[in-house]
Amino acid sequence: MFGKLLKHELRHTARYHFSIILVSVIATIFMGVSLVMESEALMSMAMLPLILVAAAVIIVSLVSIIKNFYETIFSRQGYLTMTLPVKGSQLLISKVLISFFWIIVSYIAAFLPFVFVLIHLKKQLDADNMTDQLVQEITSYLPSTGSIVLIVIFFVVTSLISILSYVSYVYFSVTIANTRLLNKHPKLFGGLIFLGVSILTDKISDFTLNIAPLSFAIGEEKAFFTFKDVWELEGVIINTFDVNSYIIEAVVAVVLLLATGYFIENKINIK
Amino acid sequence: MADIITVASLKKSYGNHVVLDNINIKIPQGSVVGLLGPNGCGKTTLLKILAGLIKDYEGTVKINNDPIGVETKEIVAFLPDASYLPGWMKPTDAIEYFADFYKDFDKAKALEMVNGFNLNPKQKIKTMSKGQQEKLCLILVLCRKAKLYILDEPLGGLDPSSRAAVLDMIMNNYAKDSSVLISTHLINDVERIFDRVLMIKGGQLLVNSHVNELKKHGKSVQEVFLEVFPYVW
Structure with a gap:
């Protein structure tokens, strides 16, 4: 029964998180394209929206956790949730685990675009033969x-x-x-x-x-x-x-x- | 015959307002019971206690001799007085949900009934009319082979012609060895199906009788109701 709770909790909460994560993926693609095209202007243009998207992904994720918990337990949907033949503790643990999952996913989604920035920086450093020097500097x-x-x-x-x-x-x-x-x-x-x-x-x-x-x-x-x-x-x-x-x-x-x-x-x- | 519902010395208050006061009920298995009373008399509160949605009450409440909990929720099919399904769900999602959590849920019958009532199984619930949503909720409840069906105002939002259809749907589909507890104030429509009636007023149980007992004097349930609640109409 616990597995089914997890399954339906994941399914129920996915709709809150999916759209904002999609925005993050689009931002990542946009950043990737600007790097492939080596367009400095495009990259500069993408930086601010990227930071905003990263912040939005995390904020939306945190707010969604509040909204989902309230709706499924205390609003009309509580009639569905609270009449299920499961223990309250199972219900709570399933919600905690799925909230955990979405927060981690949202952090990954928020920082994913910046990975491209790092890759790009590394490429530039490689071109200038500075990578080894930088790695040495950091590890020191x-x-x-x-x-x-x-x-x-x-x-x-x-x-x-x-x-x-x-x-x-x-x-x-x-x-x-x-x-x-x-x-x-x-x-x-x-x-x-x-x-x-x-x-x-x-x-x-x-x-x-x-x-x-x-x-x-x-x-x-x-x-x-x-x-x-x-x-x-x-x-x-x-x-x-x-x-x-x-x-x-x-x-x-x-x-x-x-x-x-x-x-x-x-x-x-x-x- | 064993009792499906046992309520002893039940009291429930909201602050200083007593909603249910010293309620004692025993309902034998296999009964179809009407829970009657004017609005605000405590019917919904009693049903919510039986469904496990209200927990801070005094007294003893048992279903099938178990206190309210996981065991009773496994055998009770509860229909609230308004739709409670999330708007993003489609009928197929709701059916899958019930099939996953209730061992007694008949998925094939539910799909058949969804088609039979001309509901689109792929339509989002939030885009359905109130009547369609209520039908879907009723289908989900009736497709369980529960030991006890608790139906809170199942006819409340329906026009007179739909009421008869929904009543037939209830009577044709509930598992026959089960018990049904129906709360309503539309007595005329439903009195033909009751074995027993409970009448509540001001939080107190005024009548708890077999229908045949009430009809001994040649009166309908509606007429008895009007005698018990002379000022509510």
Whole structure:
């Protein structure tokens, strides 16, 4: 049954995302053509729309997740969704996974056109015999291969946490805003709850930072996790990232999803 | 015979407004039951509780001896009082959706009925008329071999000639060993099909009787209804 939920959720949400992703693909083709034709004017013309399309793809994707969740659970369509013989938790998990999928797809779609720009730049550098020099320059700032793998894993995991965090904030805010107490002004209360949860998460992160400030440091030699402050670290440190906020975000996201599941299962009345 | 619906001490309020107050109902399997009452008397609230769409109530509600949940949703076919299908869907999409989620759904029968009622299986639901959408919703419900059909005002938006056709559609297509609970205020049209009637007013159950009991005194259901609710017309 869970597979069927995923199938229909994907099918239902595809129509929101398909058109905007199509625009992105057209922009990519336009950029590709301008590069093949080696038209500097065409490429300059394409850059601004490309940036706008990239922003639009991501914004539309994020807004669609809110719209789809509200429509399928709390509007008339809720009669269809909420009478299905499935557990509320299965319904919620299927929605989370598909939202995850679309956010990742929209990010790829948004950045796809810029890949062509990079390819073009590489071609120009190749022509000027500068590629090797540039690669050397960049790699000189990076630590060993093992550390690069760790850096990649760190950025992938934190990106996934950020997506999970956004989805859980949205689902929780929309759900609470549609309880009987607040459902006269669901948009207003939904926005306020989203803001409130974000501020609260930040405050908890700040609090934990004072107790045990875990950081991820990228140094010239290696990348590593540390509880030390940046000025206490040995060697050249390129950058540090606050890990506490990601851990708190992940914990808050899980708590919010559990709470959302509870409310959907026990407290929400379909109008 | 075992009861398909058991409701005990059911109470549901919206704030200070009590919609259902101490409702007790037992409906035996295989009955066709009319849930009657004026607008706003709590009929839809009771049906939504049975369908699992309203959860914060007091009392006990069971279907086939199970509390409302996944098990009851598997055996209940619910028709709300207005179309609820997403506008982008076509009848074929809706049929596939029901076939995927309900083991008791008869896909071939649904396709046959869609053609029989002159609905275009490839037309988007948002471009269909209200009547066409209601017919499609009814087809989807009746093509399930459910143990309990809950129909909320199935005749509400229809003209008198269509009402008879839809009633025939309901009576000819529901699984015969099943039970049907129909809410309506158009008693004249439907009283011929009821075995039992429930009459609700102001959140309270005033009548819960077999039709034969009511007719003992030579009165129709409509006449009894007018006696129970003298000021609602």
